[in-house]
Amino acid sequence: MNDSQTPDTLLEIDDLRIGFAAKAKDAAATVRGVSLSVRRGRIVGLVGESGSGKSLTCRSIMRLLPEGGHVLSGSVAFEGEDVLGMSRRELLEFRSTRVGMIFQDPFSSLNPTRRIGAQMTEALRASLGISEKDAVQRAVSLLDEVDIPAPSDKLRMYPHELSGGMRQRVMLAIAMGARPRLLIADEPTTALDTTTQAQILRLLRRVRDENGTSILLVSHDFGVIAEMCDEVAVMYDGFVVESGPVEEVYLRPQHPYTRALIASVPTLTVPERGYRRPTIPGPPLGTTAYEGGCPFSPRCPLARPACADVPMTLLPVAPAHVTACPFEGVHA
Amino acid sequence: MSEASVLSVRNLTKVYRPRRRLILPGQPRPAIPAAVDDVSFELAPGEIIGIAGESGSGKSTTVKCVARLVDPDAGEVWLDGVNLMTLSGSPLRSARRLLQVVFQDPYSSLNPQLQIGAAIREAGVAHGIPGARDPRFVAELLDKVRLPASYASRLPRDLSGGQRQRVAIARALAPRPKIVIADEAVSALDVSVQTEIVNLFLDLRDQTGISVIFVSHQLPVLSALADRLIVMKSGRMVETGDTREVLAAPKDAYTQALLAAYPDPQAALQRRGFGGGERPGAGADDPEGARDE
Numbered sequence: 001m002n003d004s005q006t007p008d009t010l011l012e013i014d015d016l017r018i019g020f021a022a023k024a025k026d027a028a029a030t031v032r033g034v035s036l037s038v039r040r041g042r043i044v045g046l047v048g049e050s051g052s053g054k055s056l057t058c059r060s061i062m063r064l065l066p067e068g069g070h071v072l073s074g075s076v077a078f079e080g081e082d083v084l085g086m087s088r089r090e091l092l093e094f095r096s097t098r099v100g101m102i103f104q105d106p107f108s109s110l111n112p113t114r115r116i117g118a119q120m121t122e123a124l125r126a127s128l129g130i131s132e133k134d135a136v137q138r139a140v141s142l143l144d145e146v147d148i149p150a151p152s153d154k155l156r157m158y159p160h161e162l163s164g165g166m167r168q169r170v171m172l173a174i175a176m177g178a179r180p181r182l183l184i185a186d187e188p189t190t191a192l193d194t195t196t197q198a199q200i201l202r203l204l205r206r207v208r209d210e211n212g213t214s215i216l217l218v219s220h221d222f223g224v225i226a227e228m229c230d231e232v233a234v235m236y237d238g239f240v241v242e243s244g245p246v247e248e249v250y251l252r253p254q255h256p257y258t259r260a261l262i263a264s265v266p267t268l269t270v271p272e273r274g275y276r277r278p279t280i281p282g283p284p285l286g287t288t289a290y291e292g293g294c295p296f297s298p299r300c301p302l303a304r305p306a307c308a309d310v311p312m313t314l315l316p317v318a319p320a321h322v323t324a325c326p327f328e329g330v331h332a
Numbered sequence: 333m334s335e336a337s338v339l340s341v342r343n344l345t346k347v348y349r350p351r352r353r354l355i356l357p358g359q360p361r362p363a364i365p366a367a368v369d370d371v372s373f374e375l376a377p378g379e380i381i382g383i384a385g386e387s388g389s390g391k392s393t394t395v396k397c398v399a400r401l402v403d404p405d406a407g408e409v410w411l412d413g414v415n416l417m418t419l420s421g422s423p424l425r426s427a428r429r430l431l432q433v434v435f436q437d438p439y440s441s442l443n444p445q446l447q448i449g450a451a452i453r454e455a456g457v458a459h460g461i462p463g464a465r466d467p468r469f470v471a472e473l474l475d476k477v478r479l480p481a482s483y484a485s486r487l488p489r490d491l492s493g494g495q496r497q498r499v500a501i502a503r504a505l506a507p508r509p510k511i512v513i514a515d516e517a518v519s520a521l522d523v524s525v526q527t528e529i530v531n532l533f534l535d536l537r538d539q540t541g542i543s544v545i546f547v548s549h550q551l552p553v554l555s556a557l558a559d560r561l562i563v564m565k566s567g568r569m570v571e572t573g574d575t576r577e578v579l580a581a582p583k584d585a586y587t588q589a590l591l592a593a594y595p596d597p598q599a600a601l602q603r604r605g606f607g608g609g610e611r612p613g614a615g616a617d618d619p620e621g622a623r624d625e
Contacts, residue, residue: 028523047524050493164387193386198593207513220522223595247606250597260338263526265594266552274538276531277556280524 009080010214011038011061011182016074019054024070031056032238032290033312034074038182043208043215045225045246047261048235051286054218057173057235058184061216062101078182095270096127100175104187106167120174127178142173146203165196174205179211186218201228222265226250231320234258237287237295239284239312244321254323257296294324302327337410338510338543339375339431344368344397344407346390346567358377367393368404369567375511380537381559382575384551384590390567395513398545399433400424412510415563429459432504436516438496442488448474448499449484454508462505473502477532494525501532505542512536513545518553526550551594555579562586572615 006245013036015290019027031053038044059065061076063083076083078098086094103109110117121135125205130138137153143151144168145239159167175183185204189197205228207213219225225232226246233243234255242255253259271277282299294300297307303325314322346368357554368390369447374452375381385391394417396402398409400416409416412430419427435441442451456464471481477498495582496530506511514533518526530553533544554561554575561578563586571584582588600606 009541021521085400101463194551194590195386195593198595221595222597223600226597227595228602247601247604250601251606261524262597264527265522265597266527266530266550266557267558267598268552268579268594270555270579275556276534277527279528279531284494284525287492287495 008039009034009037010040010078012077013037013057013061014075014077016057016076017072018053018060018061018065019072020068021070023147024066024072026168027070027072029072030238031060032295034233034240035314036233036236036237036240036243038216040181040212041208042230043205043217043228045229045232046218046235047214047220047222047225047232049220049261049285051237052235053238054235058101058186058218058303061182061327062099064093066182080315097178098180099182099184100178100180101184101186102168102171102175102188104190106164106171106191107159109171110167112159114158115155116157116159116162116170120155120170120177123174124177124268138177139173142177143170145176146170148173148175148201158201164192165199168192168200169203172200176207176211176213179213181214183207183213183215184218185215187220188217189224190220192269197224204228222250222262234261237290239295239316240322241294241296241312241325242323242332243314244318248318248321252318252321254317254321255296256300256302256327258323260299260301263282274280333586336376338373338377338412339398339400339545340372340395340408340410342372342410344394344404344409345370346393346397346402346404366390368397368569371407371564371567371569373562373569373572375545377510377543377544378541379539379560380533380546380558381549381560381562383545383562383564384549384554384555385564386590388566389564390550391564392515394564395433395515395545395547399431399513400428402434419468426459429507430510431513432507432509432511432523433513433515434497434500434504434517436519438493438500441490442496442502442503444488446487447484448486448488448491450502451499452506454482455503459507461507469506473505475534476505477502492525493521494528497521497525497529498532501529501536505536510541511543511545513547515547516549517546519548519550526553527556533557551579551591563590 013034016031016033016034017029019029021027026164034057039142048054060071071084092163117139118253120139121132121290124135139155143154147165148154148169204215208215222281229246231244232249233240236257241268242249242258247257250262253262263278264280280299288298293308294310294312297303310326314324315326316322345366347364347366348365371394383391393402397404411427414427416427452470452473453464456469470484474481474483479495479498517528534557536542537544546557558575561575562569565586571578571582571587582591
């Protein structure tokens with residue numbers, strides 16, 4: 001976002017590009033231009049289809065890119081500090097105390113062969129440097145905070161003895177162990193049932209309300225985004241194509257992709273027989289090579305020749321509301 | 333089976349009993365809840381039934397029993413005048429031709445080394461469909477799921493998730509079934525792609541009169557697709573009826589809770605004070621919590 005770097009800003013990502021290859025110089029970008037900022041105590045959504053670069057963006061904040069992934073250019077600043085330039089020691093401290101992360105599948109992020117308690121106390125002792133006894137106490141109170149009943153009993157259990165929702169609560173408890181200022185939640189409820197999802201979302205909101213923790217919430221579900229977020233950034237094919245206050249973006253979407261995405265969200269309304277909900281026409285994301293300009297133009301109903309080399313810079317349309325589509329009249 | 337039904341499911345029950353369990357003398361046998369508990373429904377030609385429920389509700393086991401991929405403990409499944417439960421061997425195989433299944437993950441249900449065209453042809457050949465070896469057979473099926481005929485020579489890995497699911501549907505249609513069972517067939521797909529597949533099922537039904545049983549934990553997916561809904565919980569059907577009626581006026585408390593848990597973007601924003609008005613924040617005249625269907 002353009003009006004950045006107020007004292008309020010916790011995380012600031014500027015024009016981040018990420019690519020994959022054995023050597024950074026050979027890498028072609030898959031994340032092609034992501035600018036994003038998260039203010040203190042805010043919940044910011046990152047929404048887009050699979051393959052749009054949401055997860056890579058999150059991982060780059062933690063410097064946890066998968067094998068072969070390189071940051072090609074751009075910057076990630078956390079409380080004004082350059083995350084990409086941190087030494088190993090600084091990074092370790094950063095990851096263990098200032099940022100927490102939870103993932104879609106809590107089962108694969110927990111060790112199936114170790115009891116919940118052992119996994120929690122290990123993480124807590126490493127990040128807080130406390131004794132085993134204190135760590136156990138802390139683990140119990142953390143599990144209690146995420147509404148896990150009979151927390152001391154749960155410490156003796158193995159991950160498979162807990163339900164999906166309970167496992168995600170455990171992951172949240174571990175992530176919140178050091179009271180990080182930022183929680184990155186990458187599709188935290190996608191694998192859960194609807195009623196469990198509602199509970200986890202309530203819990204995340206409470207984490208923010210009670211601790212002032214900022215949350216970067218990745219989701220492909222506009223319902224979740226609308227329920228939870230203060231601001232939202234919409235991604236397509238490695239670019240942030242639009243961002244702004246959630247109500248602005250949802251109620252007055254400016255980028256044709258955002259509009260198409262919102263129109264395709266299924267609702268509980270039963271349409272007339274014969275009605276077909278709108279879809280996004282054209283080649284699906286990831287099936288065509290990127291050739292510059294706006295990556296959505298091959299599917300865009302309003303595409304014009306100029307789209308082939310539009311710079312994808314985010315332009316203001318309303319306070320804090322920006323879009324990469326510069327064309328007048330598109331913003332109907 | 334009533335005259336109008338293509339499929340009749342009666343009192344289907346399935347209990348997964350652990351193979352071995354140590355029961356100490358003098359201790360009562362632990363009660364094992366049924367995965368599917370007395371499920372009955374009829375499916376009319378050209379009808380789409382949606383089965384909704386959360387994980388563990390028994391919706392998936394129900395359709396697996398219907399397709400005899402799992403053997404139920406009790407109940408009958410009448411298809412085309414025969415009770416599938418009484419069949420085995422080759423009569424079961426030929427009856428199954430009429431009832432094809434599409435699963436959640438098209439990548440794991442397609443042979444990664446087999447070209448798309450071969451996978452579809454094989455399904456036709458295996459059930460002895462005349463003309464299945466003719467290239468036009470594959471081309472017609474690809475056309476039905478709106479994929480270009482040139483995709484016949486591609487491998488599953490060359491396709492997007494939505495395209496793979498289209499291939500899985502084409503393969504399910506190859507034996508010319510009367511019923512397609514879709515078990516969470518869109519759950520792994522992006523929202524816009526889910527809608528594409530839903531629309532495809534609607535078109536197929538309208539064009540060919542095929543019947544569909546569509547299992548999903550996502551009620552919004554079923555709302556535009558299913559003529560009738562079955563809501564399941566703990567193996568039981570807790571509510572069934574016309575989709576519009578069930579969604580507008582759910583009678584069962586569980587159905588109500590399920591509907592309330594679904595985050596509708598418009599409703600969520602209104603609840604938070606952002607109305608659908610002209611300006612952001614102008615929804616202040618809509619006090620928190622005052623709405624909700």
